[in-house]
Amino acid sequence: MKNALFILLALLCLALSATAAKEQSIIVNGFGSVQVEPDTANVQLGVECSGKSAQAAQAENARLMKQVMEAVEKNGIAKKKVKTSNFNIWPEVKYEQNQPPKTVGYRCGNQVNITIEDLALISKVIDSGIAAGANNVRGLNFTRQDDKEAKRSALSQAVEAAGEKAQTIAKAAGLKIIGTQSIVEGGARVVYPQENQMRALAGLQADNAETPVSPGLIEITGSVSITYAVE
Structure with a gap:
């Protein structure tokens, strides 16, 4: 009876160890950025x-x-x-x-x-x-009226960056990535350029001088958090 109980406990420990091994993971964040012209x-x-x-x-x-x-x-x-x-x-x-x-x-x-x-x-x-x-x-x-494509591109870059980071970490730790457990989108952020008000008004001081305006570029960023399974 004792031997049977010992064997059962040993098997349970092995099962738990195997499960724990399977549940090893790496969590990384990835960021992407795209610049587009305003319209x-x-x-x-x-x-x-x-x-x-x-x-x-x-x-x-x-x-x-x-x-x-x-x-x-x-x-x-x-x-x-x-x-x-x-x-x-x-x-x-x-x-x-x-x-x-x-x-x-x-x-x-x-x-x-x-x-x-x-x-x-x-x-x-x-x-x-x-x-x-x-x-x-x-x-x-x-x-920019339509920035959907730029947002998708920024998120794609974020996923790619997260994957590269995970590979670097796994290699340094002697592990191997075997799959993706979860992906959480951090969303896309749009940074709009703003013309300095005083600069715009300064151009109005000289008679017949056209107000100088420089639109600049719009920066669209994306971020993700990805959990990779490793062994």
Whole structure:
């Protein structure tokens, strides 16, 4: 009876050892990166002005903003690509020592977001908007409408990089990769280039000078975590 129990325990230990050996694994992370050219730009043009009353400030702002939008559309930008992103009216308050705050007028701000699909028009849109009355330029950034292929390429690179890393580790440890146990996608990350606002505005200081704009490249990265079975 004791011999049978001993044999049973020995077989169980061997089975556990074999299972443990089969469950050996290496977990590695892989990263990939692809750069693509943007094909779309977004920029915000705004008008900020003042008036003795809220109505006066709003009326002057509406007049100037209409001119700005007409100038933008003359560059071939469709109306549906121009959307209001912000509108505010607030009092101008004067503070004097030992005196209560006094409202001396009102300011009105209106801002539109413009989507430009022809990057060659960026400078013309900004410059014509400024010439028409815009005195606020913000958020110039670049995107790519279809980045699916680039994301797939970045993830493929990530998987390849993970495989190479696993092979290096396995070889150094005297192991052999025998399969893949799991793959966890870390997702794709898109880093969009942004034109420095002050740089864009600096080009507006010189009369008749075209605003310099450089779209740069969009970086798309992908990452994965892969568990490889080894022996």
